[in-house]
Amino acid sequence: MTQATTHPTAVTDLIATIEPERGVWIGGAGAAGSTSATFAVSDPATTDELARISDGTPDDARRAVDAAADALPAWSATAPRKRADILRRAFELMTERSEALAGLIAAENGKAMSDARGEVAYAAEFFRWYSEECVRMEGVYVESPAGGTRTVVTHRPIGVAALVTPWNFPAAMATRKIAPALGAGCTVLLKPASETPLTALAIARILTDAGVPDGAVNVVPTSKASTVVTEWIEDPRVAKLSFTGSTGIGSRLLEQAAGRVVSTSMELGGNAPLVVAADADLDKAIDGAMIAKLRNGGQACTAANRLFVHEDVAEEFTARLGERVAALRVGPAADPDTEIGPLISDKARRGVDELVQKALAEGARVTHQADVPDGLAGWFYPPMVLRDVPGDSVLMGTEIFGPIAPIVTWSDDDAMVAAVNDTEFGLSAYVFSGDLKWAMTIAERLEVGMVGINRGLVSDPAAPFGGVKSSGLGREGGHEGIAEYQEVQYFSIDWS
Secondary structure, eight states, X not given: OOOOOOXXXXXXXXXXXXXXGGOEEETTEEXXXXXXXXXXXXXXXXXXXXXXXXXXXXXXXXXXXXXXXXXXXXXXXXXXXXXXXXXXXXXXXXXXXXXXXXXXXXXXXXXXXXXXXXXXXXXXXXXXXXXXXXXXXXXXXXXXXXXXXXXXXXEEEOOEEEEEOXXXXXXXXXXXXXXXXXXXXXXXXXXXXXXXXXXXXXXXXXHHHHTOOTTSEEEOOOSOHHHHHHHHHHOXXXXXXXXXXXXXXXXXXXXXXXXXXXXXXXXXXXXXXXXXXXXXXXXXHHHHHHHHHHGGGGOSTTOEEEEEEETTTHHHHHHHHHHHHHTOOBOOTTSTTOSBOOOSOHHHHHHHHHHHHHHXXXXXXXXXXXXXXXXXXXXXXXXXXXXXXXXTOTTTTSOOOSSEEEEEEEOOHHHHHHHHHOSSEESEEEEEOSOHHHHHXXXXXXOSSEEEESSSOOOOTTSOBOOEETTEESOBSHHHHHHTTEEEEEEEEEOO
16 A cells, blocks of 8 residues: 555645634734744644644734624624524535545544545534524523512623634534534634644634624634633633543643633543443444444544443454454545544554553453554554453553454443443443333433434534533533523513
8 A cells, every 4th residue: 555645636725725824813814923933733644744833822812812802792792693694604615615624634633534524514514503593592581489570581692712622523623612602692712733723724714704703713723722721711801611622631721710710611531331232233233333433543532432242242243343343444534445544643642552552461352453554654553352351451441542442241230330330431322222221221320421322423513412520511512502602691670
């Protein structure tokens, strides 16, 4: 296999249009940043440099707040229908430009084009969903129990919102925050991951083309995330912080936000179990496991990190899943046959390998493994299936963020549920069974925010995404998502 090192013309043209060297997007225009410093954005599949992008500073962060604060009064007073029309137009533009956007995601993130196309469609859907939600805000009008007054309950935009997004879904994690914030009448500050800032800038330009006013959306890429985010948290004009990333960083941001009592939403780490019952449809369970485990190469907070398979079907499930995993085509996204791309960095690859090596030393064994072709320069790691993983293995207690499927067997419902819940995380889970009542009963016992039943995907713009325990606070998507960017206000009206 010869590694492709070039990207489609549409992608290189899009990067040129983004003007990465003027990548601090403030007030509806790109700028070089206060120091004119840049940092490199690289392709994980080749390690080649894609572009150098402006390196934002605290001064740039302050200017972004200036722009967002200035734009807030007019945007929050904009009629919901007009906000809805702009968001709908953003959906249409993102859909029209989907192939170039998918190529850009694949280039800076490394994921296979099939995954990148799926992400663009999912990301665009948040604009459509919240174009519909923002015109359906509900309130309350009631007579007070004691009489003599009427109570009116309404909602108002919370204000300037600081959004911090990760690298694994650079489009979807941005639109999942931007769309409800704009729909609620807020203006936004976006700090994208330093690994994948180009996609964020492409989305900012789509929003401008859709009619979002200057200053309503501002993007500050930076290699020094803590300095920019701290500037926003400490600015009294910033009313909201929404963060997606690791539990460790989220915990530190919560401590900072507590100083000013900033409203926070946190979508943090996960360690999702996938439970397969003895009566499960194995075709469906294996299809679900392939999606839940290997979407984006396992680099997802919802990824199935622990596969609990009933002992009666464990051998067949392992053999059939292993056959599918071993047949996966690993390579760069530039190759149209690629199904699994690289990990995001060498650090990530070394971290996954360290977890695997520890599990092998603890008694686990590799039953199946895909081939990584020779001659690939990027951060590739072979997808694999493991068996005989000890329940107390470090692999079972860690968010793997890689294409590793550890299988453990079970026979007793109560013991299985206890093992599933024995983690600090509680984001998502998956349950496969031919008995829907049993599956629902088990799902209700799981300490997680989302459960996929007989399917390997839980993400849906129309549903509330989020977890419990150390997996976060608040919800994104659904009606709940826009409520995160609103304050409740009520009026007590004399009716004597």
